[in-house]
Amino acid sequence: MKITEELMPCLQGAIPSQIVTVNEDNIPNTTIISQVFPADDEHVAISNQFFSKTFQNLQNNKKACVQVFDPSDLSFWTLDLEMVRIEDEGDLFDEMSMQLEAIASMSGMEDVFVLKSAYILKVLNFHHVTEAMDL
């Protein structure tokens, strides 16, 4: 599904997002990730630093769900995702890597916070959470 313009403010990493994945026994796991990056019209990317359970889960079950926050109107959106590939080089990886490096270096943690890889996920569907509640 195409990512629309109204979703863009949520994908700047202003507020950390939550991601949910499931393991082989369908037990859900949720964690906080600092940014869901827009990769292209139909894909987003998340950074693999050390959320080992999330990434372990994604090896088994490629489906994931994230909730992102729009700071301009304080509303939430949920995105249904499916992992398509892992990147450890290229423009997108470099940009995500630089973002992490910049933030980490502000606290002298540039050696600890290193981007291992970028997980590219296809956007299957998205909902504005307030609308979903109305239904």
Place this chain on the structure above:
Amino acid sequence: MSNQQPVDNREEIKSQIVENEKIIHQLNSQLVRRTSEINIIQSISDEIINSLDLDKIFSRSMELLDSVFGFNHSMILLKKENEDALTVVASIGYDDKGIGAEVKFGQGTIGVVAKNKRILRMSGILSKRRYISKQSNNEDRKLPGLPNADSQIAIPLIVHQRLIGVYSVESEQINAYKAIDEIILNLVAKQIATAIDNAKAYETQRKLTEMYSRFVPMEIMKLVGYDSILQARLADQSEREVTILFVDIRNFTGISEKMSPEQNFQFLNSYLSFLAPTIINNKGFIDKYIGDAIMAIFPENPGDALSAGLEMRKKLDLFNKLHVEEDLEEIRIGIGIHTGKLMVGIIGFDNRMEGTVIGDSVNTASRIEGLTKEYNCCILASESTVTGCDNKEKFNFKFMDEVQVKGKEQKIKVYSVS
């Protein structure tokens, strides 16, 4: 039911038309805004690209980006030479301008941009920092800029694939910058980088020319008719009437034998620093140093050379006084002055050229200087200098002799000057 359908359709079409008109209007106003933005970028470019003044380039580009695009906290950092670090050279919108503050490559948004030579747009810096701070005991690094910046764009300033600096804008708002801001800043940054590079190249050129003029007197270049050393071509020359002054230390060989090479150099430089200003103060210039001798040219009136000679004698007394205090031998000098025609020009071969004066008059002046020993006087001048002098009343001339100078057929009258 059946006749209601078309009504609904009409309503739908109507609202669709209204909606479309809205969109067209919106697009049009966006287009107008974009066009004016592009015009402004163009005018910034024209203005800064034509400036060779670095401070003006910095202040104008930041002011325009502030007033037109609302980038109200921005700073320019330049790369330090031979070091992976940047220093703040200009800023706008900060209480503390932070000029001179340093950012190492890899530190913060600016340092990471410098290291990777890639633009970086950041949002939600504060919450991301809080997230990382939870995992670390390290204290936050103090970097120049807003203490609570939440959005930032840093752009590398690159010329010919070489990083020369970073331009940074920041805001306390959470999602202050969009993709379009990146595009605008990218365009402007390219112009700023080129302008800075031009201004720096110009400055280097100016310094080089200035340095060069210490080795090759600019005055010679002017006598040949050049404005700059860059115009110098081998064999360019012009004939001029000038006054030549030779000054030499009489007993230098004896003195120098008693000194180490290092002491010799110190002694000579100190001596020359006493005498050289008298030449410049009297509208002359130093053509060359020949060991302990100075050859100076006075392009205007011969009286200038005579005044310089008298001043030299005074300066020498002072020099000797200081040296006697240090238990050094007193020195005596001889000054020979002659006025005559000379060729001023460029001699040499390809990669080693020199601007110099050549002609009989140079030899004559040098020979006259040699005669000061024989006649036991400090300053000797030829007749041509004495007669050509505009302000004769300032000097006492005493006819000494009519001499046959080596290598010259005609005899020359020489006068002692005091």
